[in-house]
Amino acid sequence: MNEQQYQAVIDTHPDMEGPLLPLLHRFQHEFGHIPPDAVPIIARALNLSRAEVHGVISFYRDFTDTPADKPIVKLCQAEACQATGARLLKEHASQQDEVAIESVYCLGLCACGPAMAFDGELYARVTPALFDELTRK
C-alpha cells in the first residue's frame, strides 16, 4: 500500500535536473516526514544509493524521518531577535507543553523582532503574552 503511495508521488514528479531535493520536499509535504521505507524507492527511482538519499535527508533540517508529535513553534534565536528579547521569550515558551519549540536562525523579520512562525503564519514583535494567546488557541 505504502509503496504505491510513494510511487504515485514519484510518478507525478516532473522531470528536472537535480530532482532529489524537490522530491524530498514533496514527500515531507505529503506525509509530514520522509518515511524510512520510502528511501529505497526514492533511491531506485533516481538511480542513487540508499546511503546517498539517507545522507541528504539527514543533512537538511527541513527533512525529518519521523512525524512531529506536537505542533511546532519556530522561534527565531538569531542576533537581531536576541537584541529584542528572544532569549527571554524562549525561556517563557519552553514552559508550554502543548507545542514543540524549535530554535531557528532568522525568519527575515529582523527589524521587528522577536519573530516566530506558527501554523503557517509569521508573527513579529512577539511578547510572552502574545505567544500564550497564539499557542493556546
Add this chain to the structure above:
Amino acid sequence: MSTRVYVPADAAARALGADSVAEAIANLDLDIDIVRTGSRGLYWLETLVEMDSDQGRLGFGPVPAAAVPFLFEAGLPDADHELCLGLVSDIPELAVQERHTTARCGVIDPLSLDEYRRYGGFQGLEKARQLRPQDIVEQIQQSGLRGRGGGAFPTGIKWQTVLNAEADRKYVVCNADEGDSGTFIDRLIMESDPMMLIEGMCIAALAVGADTGYIYIRSGYPQAIATMRRALELATTAGYLEDLQLEVREAAGVYICGEETALLESLEGKRGMVRYRPPLPALEGLFGQPTLVNNVLSLAAVPAILADGADQYAAMGQERSRGTLTVQLAGNVKRGGLYEVPFGTSLRELVDSLGGGTLSGRPVRAVQAGGPLGAYIPPALFDTPLDYEAFKAIDAMLGHGGLVVFDDQIDLGEMARFAMSFCAEESCGKCTPCRIGSVRGVEVIDRIRAGEQAEDNRILLKDLCDTMIDGSLCALGGMAPYPVLSIMKHFPEEL
C-alpha cells in the same frame, strides 16, 4: 474611478497585521480599490496605509486593524487626519534615501507587469538585447558594482570570467538563501519587486551566454518563493523568458547552503558540503558547467545600470564602493527597516539619526555589521563611513549592509560564545578548523567566562581564531572568529 488605497503585503508587514488591516478596509463597503503592495521597508510605520492624492501618496500609520473605522470615519481620510504622516515621499527617513534598486518596493503591485513597466521595468533588458554580450559585461564593470551578498567581489569580473569560459551549457544562479541575521533585503525585493530580479537574471544570462537559471530561495521564506514563482509564470506568459529557462528552487533549512559552492551542491541534489576552490564556480560550477552565481541584490541592481547607464550608477558612492547600499537596520532600534543610501554615509547617521537610537531607549552598546560572521562595533567607531575598505580598516565587514543594534543590556561575552556555537551548529563538517575549532571555541570561551586560567585561555582563544581564519575552507569557519575577536578587542571587560 474608485480611489486606490495601498496596503503592504510583504511577510514583515503581514506579521505585523497588514492582512487584518486590508480586511477591515474591505469590510467598510466604501468605493475603494485596495492594492496590496510589497513594503517600503519602513517597518516602524507598518501597517503603513497609503492613498492617492493630488500631491502624491498620502501615508497613514502605523494603522492597527482596530483603528481602521476611526481612519475612515469621515469617508476617505485626508491630510488632516490624526494618523496622517503627510506625503509618503516627505517622511524624513525616506526623503533622505536614494532609492534606486528599491525604488518600486512598496509602491507597485509586485505581480503587475503593467505597473512594473510603467515604473521603468524592462528598459534595461531592452537595452541589453541591442548590445553584444561583451558590451553588457563592460557596462557592469564600469558601474563598479560589487557583490552585494557580502563578499563584495567585483561583479563585472565574475561575469567576464563566465563569458570567457567556453562550454556548450552555462548557468546563471541567483543566491537567495538569505540566512544571515539582520538581513531581509532579498526577501523584501522578492516580495515587493520580483520582476526586477527576473529582469536582472535575463540580462545576466544574455551577457554570459547562459540558457538555464535557478533562483535558490531559503525555505524560511515561503512568501518570497510563492511570489517569485507567480512572477515567473507571468513573465513567461508575457514572453520575457524565451531565451532563458528559469526556475525557483526551494532550499531546505541549512545555513551553509548560502555559501555558493554548497548552494551548487544542494541544487545538484546533494548534501550542501562546501567545495574546494579552484576550480571557480565561474568555470566549473553547477553540474560542472560554467556558472554565474550572484546574490539577489547584485542581480537586482543590474536592470537600472543598463537602463540609466553605468556612469550614473558609478557617480554615487565613494572610493571603490560605488552606487548605493541597501542598509538593513535591525535589532534593538527605534526606526528599524530598509535604508538605501549612497556609500559614505556614516554608521552614526544611520543608527542615531535615522534609526533614532535603541527601541528600549537605553544607550547603544554595539552594532554587529555584516551578519553573524561580522564584527561588533563600539559607538566610538560610529564615524566610520559605509565603505567596504573603511570597514576593513577597523577589522569589520560591511558585507550585505545588515546592521544589528544592541543596547547596554546585552551580554557580549555570551554573544561571542553564540558566534562559535552558531558556527558549530551550522558547519558542513568538511574542514577541521571549522568543524572542531568552533566546538573548542565554545569550550574555551566558557572557561574564560568561568574565570578558569582566563589569561592563558584568552591567548589560546586568539590562537584558535587565527587557525580558523587561516585554515577554513569557506567564510563560515573563516569569519566566525571575527565577532569573537572584535568583542575581545573593543569590549575587553566582557571577554
